[in-house]
Amino acid sequence: MSQETKALFIIFGATGDLAHRKLYPAIYKLYKKGFLGESFAVIGTARREWSDDYYQDVVMDSISDLTESEEHARTFAGHFRYQSHNVKDTEHYHMLKDLADKLDDEYGIEGNRIFYLSMSPSFFGTITSHLREQNLVTDNGFNRVIIEKPFGSDFDSSKELNDEINASFDEDQLYRIDHYLGKEMVQNILALRFSNRLIENSWNKESISNFQITLSEDLGVEERGEYYDKSGALRDMVQNHVLQMVSLLTMNSPKSFTTVEVRKEKMAILNALKDPVVTQDEDTEFVRGQYDTSDNGETKGYRSEDKVDPESLTETFVAGKIFIDTDEWRDTPVYIRTGKRLAQKTSRVDVVFNPSETALYDDKPTVLSILVSPDEGFELLLNNKQIGPGMHLEPVRLSAVRSEETVEESPEAYEKLILDVLNGDETHFAHWQEVATSWKYVDQIRKRWDSYTDSIPFYPALTMGPDEADTLIENDGNNWIYKA
Numbered sequence: 001m002s003q004e005t006k007a008l009f010i011i012f013g014a015t016g017d018l019a020h021r022k023l024y025p026a027i028y029k030l031y032k033k034g035f036l037g038e039s040f041a042v043i044g045t046a047r048r049e050w051s052d053d054y055y056q057d058v059v060m061d062s063i064s065d066l067t068e069s070e071e072h073a074r075t076f077a078g079h080f081r082y083q084s085h086n087v088k089d090t091e092h093y094h095m096l097k098d099l100a101d102k103l104d105d106e107y108g109i110e111g112n113r114i115f116y117l118s119m120s121p122s123f124f125g126t127i128t129s130h131l132r133e134q135n136l137v138t139d140n141g142f143n144r145v146i147i148e149k150p151f152g153s154d155f156d157s158s159k160e161l162n163d164e165i166n167a168s169f170d171e172d173q174l175y176r177i178d179h180y181l182g183k184e185m186v187q188n189i190l191a192l193r194f195s196n197r198l199i200e201n202s203w204n205k206e207s208i209s210n211f212q213i214t215l216s217e218d219l220g221v222e223e224r225g226e227y228y229d230k231s232g233a234l235r236d237m238v239q240n241h242v243l244q245m246v247s248l249l250t251m252n253s254p255k256s257f258t259t260v261e262v263r264k265e266k267m268a269i270l271n272a273l274k275d276p277v278v279t280q281d282e283d284t285e286f287v288r289g290q291y292d293t294s295d296n297g298e299t300k301g302y303r304s305e306d307k308v309d310p311e312s313l314t315e316t317f318v319a320g321k322i323f324i325d326t327d328e329w330r331d332t333p334v335y336i337r338t339g340k341r342l343a344q345k346t347s348r349v350d351v352v353f354n355p356s357e358t359a360l361y362d363d364k365p366t367v368l369s370i371l372v373s374p375d376e377g378f379e380l381l382l383n384n385k386q387i388g389p390g391m392h393l394e395p396v397r398l399s400a401v402r403s404e405e406t407v408e409e410s411p412e413a414y415e416k417l418i419l420d421v422l423n424g425d426e427t428h429f430a431h432w433q434e435v436a437t438s439w440k441y442v443d444q445i446r447k448r449w450d451s452y453t454d455s456i457p458f459y460p461a462l463t464m465g466p467d468e469a470d471t472l473i474e475n476d477g478n479n480w481i482y483k484a
């Protein structure tokens with residue numbers, strides 16, 4: 001039986017894209033599975049003047065693919081209220097408090113509140129200080145704040161933001177979303193590493209030649225040109241998702257799966273990241289790129305996208321090699337690649353093992369691939385004897401890829417993360433120390449790139465990035481395992 005939690009959600013940015021695409025479906029699934037019952041309510045707030053009825057119709061529309069019946073969906077949507085709200089207006093917080101207290105009584109919620117900040121981070125400090133000052137925070141239940149990315153644009157701005165939020169909420173009340181940490185196969189990295197002796201024993205620098213993380217999108221910037229042109233791939237993907245994955249792949253075994261122990265081991269990795277060498281020459285450890293028109297001329301280049309500077313130097317692609325300066329991993333590169341308008345949408349990790357020690361065969365490296373999305377599962381590429389005479393090898397692929405149906409039925413990242421918030425489990429959220437340390441690493445790369453103002457390497461849209469990304473890895477005698 002699912003454990004039901006009483007909760008009032010107050011969603012700032014309730015008319016936005018994220019709320020519609022991710023939050024309402026996730027909350028509905030939790031309701032369907034019994035993690036939320038009759039004692040839950042949602043107040044959606046945003047600038048637009050919507051009625052409760054209209055809001056409930058919007059919620060019903062967003063869950064239309066998931067509903068058991070019209071009646072079930074209507075009952076669920078009946079828990080939602082809308083309050084038009086300007087985040088800077090103190091008077092609105094008084095109205096919000098009155099509505100929150102009323103719903104708390106009506107649904108018997110007993111003071112548990114989740115404040116979901118699904119808006120531009122420039123408002124986070126204003127909202128959290130008003131929540132505290134206008135007494136939206138309760139004494140009789142839990143008060144938790146969910147914060148969307150981006151958490152700042154460099155170390156200084158993230159620290160400023162964090163200080164503002166900390167003036168009203170403690171770190172243990174904050175849940176910074178990194179939706180990669182909610183993905184099944186990212187969570188599975190630790191299970192794979194620490195529950196299989198075979199893998200556990202070979203997860204070291206003697207056996208592993210290199211790690212390769214690929215987070216590629218085939219889409220361009222779509223409607224997010226304005227945001228993206230100021231951000232770029234390094235800030236948008238590397239500071240958070242990529243470095244989180246690096247820490248999960250290389251951290252030591254935690255003493256237990258508590259938030260504190262897991263964070264301790266992740267932090268040990270982030271603290272040990274070697275300063276990146278970033279130059280315009282061959283010794284560089286990070287390269288960038290920007291998508292140009294595709295080879296067939298049908299897909300436009302980044303500079304022609306809506307709300308993008310036609311002379312923009314913003315990177316839509318990053319490749320790099322990350323080194324961890326610990327006895328366990330020194331000299332084992334973690335190659336990373338991420339970008340937009342690449343040949344295929346995929347998130348995966350390829351773990352490339354060293355050739356066998358005996359040198360009897362001309363063996364190819366064993367490769368363990370962790371498929372994060374859209375396929376989910378593992379693949380193991382091994383050498384095996386070709387049938388027939390001689391001692392020749394051929395590769396064999398052991399595959400444990402989950403069926404489309406299984407993937408579809410398994411909980412989506414937002415559903416799992418919101419459930420974690422209901423349960424007060426912070427393991428799969430980014431702690432301030434992790435965020436701060438990651439920004440400090442990424443800032444070093446940013447600073448160098450910002451000083452190279454003359455040009456940026458281009459790659460044709462729908463390829464796997466600029467030639468520089470191949471040179472980076474080939475200079476070490478390695479190759480990208482994943483080729484679209």
Ligand code: NAD
Binds near residue numbers: 048087119120150
């Ligand atoms: P959006 O632009 O679609 O929605 C923003 C919301 O904020 C709207 O509801 C708008 O009415 C409200 N708003 C703006 N100014 C306001 C004001 N002064 N007072 C009251 N309300 C105001 O944005 P989104 O795509 O839903 O994203 C929300 C947050 O989530 C952002 O921080 C974004 O970076 C993050 N995020 C979004 C996605 C995504 O897939 N959409 C993915 C990851 C992170």
